[in-house]
Amino acid sequence: MAGAIRIAHLSDIPEGEGRLVEAAGMHLAVFRTRAGVFATQPECPHRQGPLADGLTGTHTIMCPLHDRTYDLRTGAGVNTECSITTYPLTVGEDGAIMLAAAAG
């Protein structure tokens, strides 16, 4: 994938968990669920809870501080008016997790 940045490997993130990763000068929360891998902003918009330490569902992440839950596919709040930024990922045949470079 042209312009993509390697940010982690599948082996770095056990299924059902999240990890805080740093790549290209930015921090991301990266999650591996039964549905695939997802990346979001690292902190919850409510009071900066560490999303990478939250509880994952198939397509959701629950903040560890006050249980606000977000859809990992869209960033939309499930039980809150808050929303989070998500980032598109791809996984290579070798298991490399790649972040699409910003357009422009």
Ligand code: FES
């Ligand atoms: S900091 Fe995440 S729900 Fe409050």
